[in-house]
Amino acid sequence: xxxxxxxxxxxxxxxxxxxxxxxxxxxxxxxxxxxxxxxxxxxxxxxxxxxxxxxxxxxxxxxxxxxxxxxxxxxxxxxxxxxxxxxxxxxxxxxxxxxxxxxxxxxxxxxxxxxxxxxxxxxxxxxxxxxxxxxxxxxxxxxxxxxxxxxxxxxxxxxxxxxxxxxxxxxxxxxxxxxxxxxxxxxxxxxxxxxxxxxxxxxxxxxxxxxxxxxxxxxxxxxxxxxxxxxxxxxxxxxxxxxxxxxxxxxxxxxxxxxxxxxxxxxxxxxxxxxxxxxxxxxxxxxxxxxxxxxxxxxxxxxxxxxxxxxxxxxxxxxxxxxxxxxxxxxxxxxxxxxxxxxxxxxxxxxxxxxxxxxxxxxxxxxxxxxxxxxxxxxxxxxxxxxxxxxxxxxxxxxxxxxxxxxxxxxxxxxxxxxxxxxxxxxxxxxxxxxxxxxxxxxxxxxxxx
Amino acid sequence: xxxxxxxxxxxxxxxxxxxxxxxxxxxxxxxxxxxxxxxxxxxxxxxxxxxxxxxxxxxxxxxxxxxxxxxxxxxxxxxxxxxxxxxxxxxxxxxxxxxxxxxxxxxxxxxxxxxxxxxxxxxxxxxxxxxxxxxxxxxxx
Numbered sequence: 001x002x003x004x005x006x007x008x009x010x011x012x013x014x015x016x017x018x019x020x021x022x023x024x025x026x027x028x029x030x031x032x033x034x035x036x037x038x039x040x041x042x043x044x045x046x047x048x049x050x051x052x053x054x055x056x057x058x059x060x061x062x063x064x065x066x067x068x069x070x071x072x073x074x075x076x077x078x079x080x081x082x083x084x085x086x087x088x089x090x091x092x093x094x095x096x097x098x099x100x101x102x103x104x105x106x107x108x109x110x111x112x113x114x115x116x117x118x119x120x121x122x123x124x125x126x127x128x129x130x131x132x133x134x135x136x137x138x139x140x141x142x143x144x145x146x147x148x149x150x151x152x153x154x155x156x157x158x159x160x161x162x163x164x165x166x167x168x169x170x171x172x173x174x175x176x177x178x179x180x181x182x183x184x185x186x187x188x189x190x191x192x193x194x195x196x197x198x199x200x201x202x203x204x205x206x207x208x209x210x211x212x213x214x215x216x217x218x219x220x221x222x223x224x225x226x227x228x229x230x231x232x233x234x235x236x237x238x239x240x241x242x243x244x245x246x247x248x249x250x251x252x253x254x255x256x257x258x259x260x261x262x263x264x265x266x267x268x269x270x271x272x273x274x275x276x277x278x279x280x281x282x283x284x285x286x287x288x289x290x291x292x293x294x295x296x297x298x299x300x301x302x303x304x305x306x307x308x309x310x311x312x313x314x315x316x317x318x319x320x321x322x323x324x325x326x327x328x329x330x331x332x333x334x335x336x337x338x339x340x341x342x343x344x345x346x347x348x349x350x351x352x353x354x355x356x357x358x359x360x361x362x363x364x365x366x367x368x369x370x371x372x373x374x375x376x377x378x379x380x381x382x383x384x385x386x387x388x389x390x391x392x393x394x395x396x397x398x399x400x401x402x403x404x405x406x407x408x409x410x411x412x413x414x415x416x417x418x419x420x421x422x423x424x425x426x427x428x429x430x431x432x433x434x435x436x437x438x439x440x441x442x443x444x445x446x447x448x449x450x
Numbered sequence: 451x452x453x454x455x456x457x458x459x460x461x462x463x464x465x466x467x468x469x470x471x472x473x474x475x476x477x478x479x480x481x482x483x484x485x486x487x488x489x490x491x492x493x494x495x496x497x498x499x500x501x502x503x504x505x506x507x508x509x510x511x512x513x514x515x516x517x518x519x520x521x522x523x524x525x526x527x528x529x530x531x532x533x534x535x536x537x538x539x540x541x542x543x544x545x546x547x548x549x550x551x552x553x554x555x556x557x558x559x560x561x562x563x564x565x566x567x568x569x570x571x572x573x574x575x576x577x578x579x580x581x582x583x584x585x586x587x588x589x590x591x
Binding site for chain 2: 390391392393394395396397398401409411412413414418433436437441444
């Protein structure tokens with residue numbers, strides 16, 4: 001696969017979408033093969049079903065064959081109609097997408113509000129050389145526009161053009177240059193997944209199955225059929241993670257971090273620096289002997305459309321799926337320059353409230369960021385820019401009250417990270433709840449004035 | 451407001467307890483059922499009045515404070531600039547007592563700012579005040 005997003009081949013190779021003025025006002029369709037790609041998986045299953053029915057030659061299977069043929073036809077007709085009624089164009093700095101046969105929808109995506117343009121290529125799309133363009137908008141509604149599918153060259157051209165419009169530069173300005181920071185080797189990724197919590201469960205299940213086969217082969221069938229769904233679910237989750245983080249390349253550009261990865265489905269996405277709500281560093285127990293860690297970012301926009309990948313909405317985006325401490329530190333300082341170190345430990349009586357966590361509890365802050373660490377087995381460190389804090393809470397439970405402790409929460413707009421300074425001294429927490437809102441306000445003002 | 455809901459729940463429970471008691475143990479049973487339910491309602495009343503007594507809010511220059519909880523004491527600070535929208539709701543029971551609940555939302559799902567049992571005029575005043583303050587302090591994500 002060619003490297004995407006580099007400026008070189010796009011400029012001269014695709015004159016038509018952005019070249020002369022009349023061409024750009026014209027409505028355009030998606031790629032003619034997109035209905036096939038969209039229904040690809042369902043279609044493949046149905047075709048295989050029909051083929052097996054056909055080859056088995058049972059007299060009575062005529063009706064099922066008819067049903068299957070009908071379903072295939074319906075699917076195809078439906079997706080072709082959807083393709084026929086969908087059109088898009090870029091006019092005056094706005095991408096417009098119109099779709100729908102009966103309920104017609106017309107959506108406008110102004111380029112000024114654009115945060116990032118990502119391209120995604122599922123396995124079926126890669127066969128035909130197609131790509132999906134996804135728009136990440138700044139609006140808090142978080143609705144993301146999609147153009148699925150365009151040809152690779154078109155997708156890159158649209159991406160470059162939208163980004164040029166968003167930054168208010170001329171059409172043919174090359175995309176900002178990027179510098180590749182590192183690539184994560186597939187061997188290390190596989191090893192890290194095998195050593196992660198989910199991977200370990202999967203291995204235990206497989207070992208259990210092997211032992212069962214050796215001891216009592218008769219029971220194997222029943223066990224497998226009983227636990228098939230759970231087993232499949234586990235396998236898919238592990239595979240999804242492998243698929244989304246395989247061969248990840250991390251590059252820096254002036255507008256953010258570029259991540260490229262994928263085994264079957266390849267993704268190229270940009271995470272703008274200003275959109276990061278929180279950064280989390282995770283160190284699972286089994287990774288610590290190797291000095292590995294994982295760096296994740298939480299971005300705004302929790303109301304993602306349900307049609308996007310589940311894995312994407314459920315998990316944080318890993319900017320470093322597995323890497324050394326140095327790499328993580330470097331990346332962290334690139335995303336959030338000048339973060340403080342956690343240095344303030346809780347009072348020793350917090351040991352009674354959180355015996356397992358106590359060793360790892362600490363927090364710290366400076367004028368721009370707050371950092372908290374926690375974790376019983378998996379160590380997590382969270383950094384939150386004070387300018388992104390949405391609300392501050394102080395919670396004091398019954399056990400904490402006995403010990404004169406309280407917990408401070410710093411809530412952000414991200415999906416699931418918020419900084420949590422656990423089990424602080426009551427006096428300290430009272431001071432914090434008084435001074436943190438002021439600190440957050442100052443940080444916001446500093447951010448606004450630049 | 452909570453007290454009212456408590457009474458509404460306690461009355462049917464009282465009737466059922468008395469009926470069950472009467473069916474199984476005659477007059478004595480009915481009296482027993484009555485005593486048990488009254489005692490339970492009294493304890494619940496004490497709990498809820500403490501809970502409501504602990505609930506409070508304060509409008510400061512730049513943020514709103516909301517305090518609540520007896521067992522788990524919480525204090526939330528919500529900067530006006532972070533408020534995305536404000537809800538005022540009044541259920542049938544609340545409405546019959548002229549009360550309303552005001553709720554603030556920020557972009558963070560964890561922010562938890564709910565003030566129940568406000569008199570309707572106070573709720574409307576608070577809503578308007580918060581809305582105008584929010585506009586004055588508005589900040590992006």
